[in-house]
Amino acid sequence: xxxxxxxxxxxxxxxxxxxxxxxxxxxxxxxxxxxxxxxxxxxxxxxxxxxxxxxxxxxxxxxxxxxxxxxxxxxxxxxxxxxxxxxxxxxxxxxxxxxxxxxxxxxxxxxxxxxxxxxxxxxxxxxxxxxxxxxxxxxxxxxxxxxxxxxxxxxxxxxxxxxxxxxxxxxxxxxxxxxxxxxxxxxxxxxxxxxxxxxxxxxxxxxxxxxxxxxxxxxxxxxxxxxxxxxxxxxxxxxxxxxxxxxxxxxxxxxxxxxxxxxxxxxxxxxxxxxxxxxxxxxxxxxxxxxxxxxxxxxxxxxxxxxxxxxxxxxxxxxxxx
Amino acid sequence: xxxxxxxxxxxxxxxxxxxxxxxxxxxxxxxxxxxxxxxxxxxxxxxxxxxxxxxxxxxxxxxxxxxxxxxxxxxxxxxxxxxxxxxxxxxxxxxxxxxxxxxxxxxxxxxxxxxxxxxxxxxxxxxxxxxxxxxxxxxxxxxxxxxxxxxxxxxxxxxxxxxxxxxxxxxxxxxxxxxxxxxxxxxxxxxxxxxxxxxxxxxxxxxxxxxxxxxxxxxxxxxxxxxxxxxxxxxxxxxxxxxxxxxxxxxxxxxxxxxxxxxxxxxxxxxxxxxxxxxxxxxxxxxxxxxxxxxxxxxxxxxxxxxxxxxxxxxxxxxxxx
Numbered sequence: 270x271x272x273x274x275x276x277x278x279x280x281x282x283x284x285x286x287x288x289x290x291x292x293x294x295x296x297x298x299x300x301x302x303x304x305x306x307x308x309x310x311x312x313x314x315x316x317x318x319x320x321x322x323x324x325x326x327x328x329x330x331x332x333x334x335x336x337x338x339x340x341x342x343x344x345x346x347x348x349x350x351x352x353x354x355x356x357x358x359x360x361x362x363x364x365x366x367x368x369x370x371x372x373x374x375x376x377x378x379x380x381x382x383x384x385x386x387x388x389x390x391x392x393x394x395x396x397x398x399x400x401x402x403x404x405x406x407x408x409x410x411x412x413x414x415x416x417x418x419x420x421x422x423x424x425x426x427x428x429x430x431x432x433x434x435x436x437x438x439x440x441x442x443x444x445x446x447x448x449x450x451x452x453x454x455x456x457x458x459x460x461x462x463x464x465x466x467x468x469x470x471x472x473x474x475x476x477x478x479x480x481x482x483x484x485x486x487x488x489x490x491x492x493x494x495x496x497x498x499x500x501x502x503x504x505x506x507x508x509x510x511x512x513x514x515x516x517x518x519x520x521x522x523x524x525x526x527x528x529x530x531x532x533x534x535x536x537x538x539x540x541x542x543x544x545x546x547x548x549x550x551x552x553x554x555x556x557x558x559x560x561x562x563x564x565x566x567x568x569x570x571x572x573x574x575x576x577x578x579x580x581x582x583x584x585x586x587x588x589x590x591x
Numbered sequence: 592x593x594x595x596x597x598x599x600x601x602x603x604x605x606x607x608x609x610x611x612x613x614x615x616x617x618x619x620x621x622x623x624x625x626x627x628x629x630x631x632x633x634x635x636x637x638x639x640x641x642x643x644x645x646x647x648x649x650x651x652x653x654x655x656x657x658x659x660x661x662x663x664x665x666x667x668x669x670x671x672x673x674x675x676x677x678x679x680x681x682x683x684x685x686x687x688x689x690x691x692x693x694x695x696x697x698x699x700x701x702x703x704x705x706x707x708x709x710x711x712x713x714x715x716x717x718x719x720x721x722x723x724x725x726x727x728x729x730x731x732x733x734x735x736x737x738x739x740x741x742x743x744x745x746x747x748x749x750x751x752x753x754x755x756x757x758x759x760x761x762x763x764x765x766x767x768x769x770x771x772x773x774x775x776x777x778x779x780x781x782x783x784x785x786x787x788x789x790x791x792x793x794x795x796x797x798x799x800x801x802x803x804x805x806x807x808x809x810x811x812x813x814x815x816x817x818x819x820x821x822x823x824x825x826x827x828x829x830x831x832x833x834x835x836x837x838x839x840x841x842x843x844x845x846x847x848x849x850x851x852x853x854x855x856x857x858x859x860x861x862x863x864x865x866x867x868x869x870x871x872x873x874x875x876x877x878x879x880x881x882x883x884x885x886x887x888x889x890x891x892x893x894x895x896x897x898x899x900x901x902x903x904x905x906x907x908x909x910x911x912x913x
Contacts, residue, residue: 543638
């Protein structure tokens, strides 16, 4: 297997991202502190460029392309934030990006990806295999395939969010991190081990898609069907080889949150913190609200990574109105 | 008339507010820059404690109470952000706050004000005069009446938002500031004159309530009936004596924004910047989008003060869904 990325890689990523990514604010709320019975710091990656932490990993990966890779371009398959992140990073670095997306993807997502300057290669979900199409593009045209999470440069880039948080607010007793494929969680673990060694880092995944929790318990990567959850950024079917290797070594535990808890957290963010957060971005707060006491973390210093804010306005409005 | 507050008063207010008010982030958005054709910095007072800049002025006023005033408490009439701001500042400084509110105020606002520990004195809008009730409470019980904008300590406190913005991003070519009674605009003028002398500061009020614009043109304070506008934080009927004296001396101009433009700006904040902003907080962006070219400000450095985020979730959802 590839060498695992290290904290030094996160530091190098932070240097590459300087002036390119926003240094997002770490916000606090007395109401949140009172409700949770802890001192809570929210790292607001919803306020990151293109609306999610994914920009960090994508940019860090593309910034390390050599001349031949730059010329041939990058390819990825994603209908979510990774697509827009690679498209934007490609534009900034003058690297052509091709994104393989389903023909029936929401028109807004297709338009957003094209708006960042990427070429969209449509495929039919029912008759074609997006991984195969991507690999063919990579082989035939020399493009570099950048996967959404299981890549050392992507993981190192995602770790810069926790790096900034810990630099800004100091050591923490615990961190709650949304978990899909594990890029953000693995990167966070690298940053936390170095900057706040006693910090317990928890991954949080949707209750309906607890493959990460089951993988941790069983010791090997569990595959599941695409889970039915509001958290569309965490609908992954399995962890990656690299992300799982880091996670199993260092994570305190993997928790879950129900869709109902996600909606409650989403409403809290909107009503009390004036933030638009996508359901996946609510995983950390949702779990913290339910589990803090059980975990013996009351009265402690807690970080919550708010991973993104990319939610369609009509959908957001309907979740608020529930 | 009272001596007008000065920049020194704003600096003193910033010292008092240190560690009490949030130093709110100055956010930028490449999409906003591209749409406006300028470099734009948003001072996000929607992320301030209790959700609006009003906390700054209220706290600055209460922090200067003498022993007798502290003992007797503070009284105010407001059904909006000023009520919650005074209630919260009173709680933090252990000063009893009484807020005179209409009996038919939204239950959520009554609950929020009580939630911050204030006593609510209800009155009947149709048969009672809230100013008279407040004055009686002040006279009979020795309470100090703190008006929502026309008070030197309130104005100086509100000026700390622009002070922070200019400290954080450096000098600006123009600033767009929501205008109701003029506390925020007057305070901003004091800060901008000292820290960015060439900065043109524009007040922005609702099109349906352009009393400020008419006052500036005519040279004396114009009174209007309560205007019918989405911007409920700027439904004031007239500027104050002190705020008008500062505004007429220094403002570049007073602009207006229609309700339709406010809704467009509100949607932009939610969709592209992931922020929940109340309609009044959208005044600056709404005017900048329409007027920047006419004002010769394209390509320049622009500040926009986003005054607050206190909008009922159901109302917010319905504005998003329009």
